[in-house]
Amino acid sequence: MQCPVCHAEVGPQNTFCTNCGNPVQGASAAPQQNPYEPVSTPAAYPPPAAASAGYAPPQGSYAPPQGSYPPPQSGYPPQGAAAGSGGLSETAAAAISYITIIPAIIFLVVDPYKKMPLVRFHSFQSIGLCVACIVVWIAMMILQFVLHFIPLIGFLFLFVGIGLDILFFIAWLMCILKASKGEWFKLPLIGGFAESQARAQ
Known part of the structure; x- marks a missing residue:
């Protein structure tokens, strides 16, 4: 932008010519901030989502095998033929x-x-x-x-x-x-x- 009086180059943010001091037409005055106005702060971050109650187990948990092992037979085989429950060998x-x-x-x-x-x-x-x-x-x-x-x-x-x-x-x-x-x-x-x-x- 040029000054209409001295034709000096003036920055678009300047209201007056830096060379002759005359006002520059068409120059947009930079908005001045009110010193008493508090600086706007960005909106506070939203609070983190509340954790769901309890522990959620992972989706791919270990599944026990379908066919379980048979229980071991109790006791030892009798030495010699027995006459039955509580009988003599x-x-x-x-x-x-x-x-x-x-x-x-x-x-x-x-x-x-x-x-x-x-x-x-x-x-x-x-x-x-x-x-x-x-x-x-x-x-x-x-x-x-x-x-x-x-x-x-x-x-x-x-x-x-x-x-x-x-x-x-x-x-x-x-x-x-x-x-x-x-x-x-x-x-x-x-x-x-x-x-x-x-x-x-």
């Missing part, structure tokens, strides 16, 4: 059959022991051992009665009786130990008969 019943003749007879007529070959074998052998002991003692009594007139024969039968007692006790003890281990321990003569009866079901 096969080896225990076989060993108990030698405690007098009564358990042996019971095991031969009561389920499920009468179907167990090991229990049947030791039950028959226990009965056979008891019968053999009775037969031997009856034979000794008869023989002692017949030979009572021989001097000192009573002392001889006394020592023989003690020896037979020890022999029968050892056989009885061996049968219990072998039966508790599940073995088919056969006594002479009696064992073969007991095995044949145990397998004949």
